[in-house]
Amino acid sequence: MKLDNPLLVRWEYASEERLAKRNEVLRSLSRGPSPEDAAFEVVAASGAKRILDVGCGLGDLGERFARELGAHVCAIDISERMVELARARDLDAQIADVEKLPFADDDFDCVFAGWVLYHVPRLDQGIAECARVLRGNGTLVAASVCNDNIAEVWDLIGVTEPREPLSFTRENGEQQLAPHFTHVERRLIDSEIVFPDTESLRTFVASTIDRAHLAPRVPEIREPFHATARHVIFTATGPR
Numbered sequence: 001m002k003l004d005n006p007l008l009v010r011w012e013y014a015s016e017e018r019l020a021k022r023n024e025v026l027r028s029l030s031r032g033p034s035p036e037d038a039a040f041e042v043v044a045a046s047g048a049k050r051i052l053d054v055g056c057g058l059g060d061l062g063e064r065f066a067r068e069l070g071a072h073v074c075a076i077d078i079s080e081r082m083v084e085l086a087r088a089r090d091l092d093a094q095i096a097d098v099e100k101l102p103f104a105d106d107d108f109d110c111v112f113a114g115w116v117l118y119h120v121p122r123l124d125q126g127i128a129e130c131a132r133v134l135r136g137n138g139t140l141v142a143a144s145v146c147n148d149n150i151a152e153v154w155d156l157i158g159v160t161e162p163r164e165p166l167s168f169t170r171e172n173g174e175q176q177l178a179p180h181f182t183h184v185e186r187r188l189i190d191s192e193i194v195f196p197d198t199e200s201l202r203t204f205v206a207s208t209i210d211r212a213h214l215a216p217r218v219p220e221i222r223e224p225f226h227a228t229a230r231h232v233i234f235t236a237t238g239p240r
């Protein structure tokens with residue numbers, strides 16, 4: 001199933017358990033640069049004081065923007081539960097869709113779209129909306145992954161059927177952003193994920209969005225298993 005399927009997205013983010021577990025596993029087992037830290041650094045470098053967090057999820061990065069940058073953060077998500085969690089972090093959060101943002105033109109210094117644009121059915125419309133609400137010197141910071149992110153895990157399990165390509169990845173993100181921004185930069189972030197045992201590997205697979213059902217197929221491993229997480233941070237400026 002494609003990750004921009006609205007039914008899948010609403011089901012996945014109706015509660016926080018799987019997302020929280022997925023984040024916990026990846027953060028605790030990662031070795032190397034953190035894509036979340038990299039995204040934070042780009043937002044911080046923009047000097048933004050009014051930030052829109054699109055698809056805010058648990059609200060942890062939005063809270064960090066507010067706390068460490070002293071910015072006012074507006075957070076949106078289509079999930080009622082995610083908005084509830086973001087509000088619990090004292091964020092100005094509301095239910096909204098990136099395809100039709102409830103904000104005026106030129107309203108934000110920065111729009112942050114962290115690992116969310118590949119969930120947007122009408123992606124070009126969503127990116128256009130991000131550009132619309134940015135001020136002339138504003139910045140869109142969009143994070144995503146590579147289509148073969150953590151491919152070693154699926155090879156180990158013996159998955160042969162190809163995954164549906166993501167609509168917004170590090171391979172095609174520049175192409176998607178270019179019609180709406182005059183300048184786009186791409187920063188690749190690769191890190192190693194080391195699963196120490198079978199349980200950690202199965203827990204991760206069970207927390208994935210579209211392949212959780214494959215968790216029982218994870219074989220017993222006798223030594224730490226290594227996989228490569230392949231992320232990207234796009235910085236887009238000069239909204240058209």
